[in-house]
Amino acid sequence: MALLSILCFPDPKLNQVARPIAAVDARIRTLIADMLETMYDAKGIGLAATQVDMHERLIVIDVSEERDEPLVLINPELVWTSAETHLNEEGCLSVPGVYDGVKRFDAVKVKALDAHGKSQLIEADGLLSVCIQHEMDHLMGKVFVEYLSPLKRNRIKTKMLKVQREDRA
Numbered sequence: 637m638a639l640l641s642i643l644c645f646p647d648p649k650l651n652q653v654a655r656p657i658a659a660v661d662a663r664i665r666t667l668i669a670d671m672l673e674t675m676y677d678a679k680g681i682g683l684a685a686t687q688v689d690m691h692e693r694l695i696v697i698d699v700s701e702e703r704d705e706p707l708v709l710i711n712p713e714l715v716w717t718s719a720e721t722h723l724n725e726e727g728c729l730s731v732p733g734v735y736d737g738v739k740r741f742d743a744v745k746v747k748a749l750d751a752h753g754k755s756q757l758i759e760a761d762g763l764l765s766v767c768i769q770h771e772m773d774h775l776m777g778k779v780f781v782e783y784l785s786p787l788k789r790n791r792i793k794t795k796m797l798k799v800q801r802e803d804r805a
Contacts, residue, residue, distance in 0.1 A: 637670055637673045638670050638673070639670070639674050639677055640670050640671065640674045640688040640689075641688065641689070642674065642678060642683075642687050642688060642729050642730060643686075643687055643688070643730055644730055644731070644732070644796060644800060645728075645730050645781060645792070645793070645796050646793045646797070647730075649686075649691075650686060650687070650730055650774070650777070650779050651777040651778075651779075652686065652691045652777050653691070653775070653776055653777045654684070654685060654686050654691045654692050654693045654694075654774075654775040654776075654777075655691060655692055655693065656692075656693050656711050657692050657693055657694060657710050657711055660749060660751070660752065660753035664692075664694070664710070667685065667690060667692075667694065668694065668696060668751050670688075671683050671685065671688060671694070671696045672698075672706050674688060675696055675698070676698070676703060678729050680729045681697060681699050681767055682695065682697040682698075682699075682767040682768075682770060682771045683696050683697075683729060683771070684772075684774030684775055685775075686774045686777070687729060687730050687774055693711045693712065693775050694708075694709070694710050695708070695709040695771040695774075695775070696708055696709075697709070697764070697767050697768065697771065699763045699764050699767055707758070708750055708751040709746065709748035709749075709750075709768070709771075710748055710749035710750070710751075710753075711748060712747070712748035712768070713746065713747045713748065714744055714745075714746055714769075714772065715745050715746065715747050715757070716744065716745035717741040717743070717744050717745075718741050718742045718743040718761075720741070720742040720743075721739050721740060721741055721742060722742050723738070723739050724737065724738055724739075724740050724766045725737055726738045726766065726780050728780050728781075730774075730779060731781055731792065731796065734781065734792050734796075736780075736781070736784055736788065738770075738780050738783045739783070740765065740766050740769045740770075741765065742761060742765065743759070743760065743761040743765050744759075744760050744761075744765050744768055744769060745757060745758065745759050745760075746758045746760065746768055746772075781793075
């Protein structure tokens with residue numbers, strides 16, 4: 637297993653749309669293990685392959701208290717959303733230190749393959765629902781700050797670029 641580098645906003649690679657995974661093979665299982673290790677190391681609850689510069693439809697999530705219930709979603713597809721929505725405080729490993737409100741569906745149903753290539757239907761609400769929607773946005777090339785006002789987004793972009801310049805210095 638290996639720790640992967642996480643792309644940081646406003647890296648344009650975060651806006652690439654992920655392509656479907658044709659086969660769940662050894663390469664994908666290695667990527668899953670590496671993504672889980674990276675997510676746990678970064679203290680995150682979700683990570684999309686897009687965030688580690690792998691533009692394939694793969695998400696790993698673990699919202700459990702003990703951090704021992706990983707969920708793998710390959711080629712996830714939203715098949716149902718609740719009528720109700722809620723404003724949730726979100727953060728992102730690609731936008732470290734930034735949190736803001738994003739409106740999400742209260743509950744979702746997602747069809748996806750698991751780490752063994754087996755089809756699964758996940759019914760989610762609460763934090764898991766928010767996390768799934770957030771990570772699926774990444775697969776579509778969308779970062780949560782894009783839901784914010786242009787003014788907020790530009791402030792975040794300026795802040796992130798400044799931090800990145802300081803890190804390189």
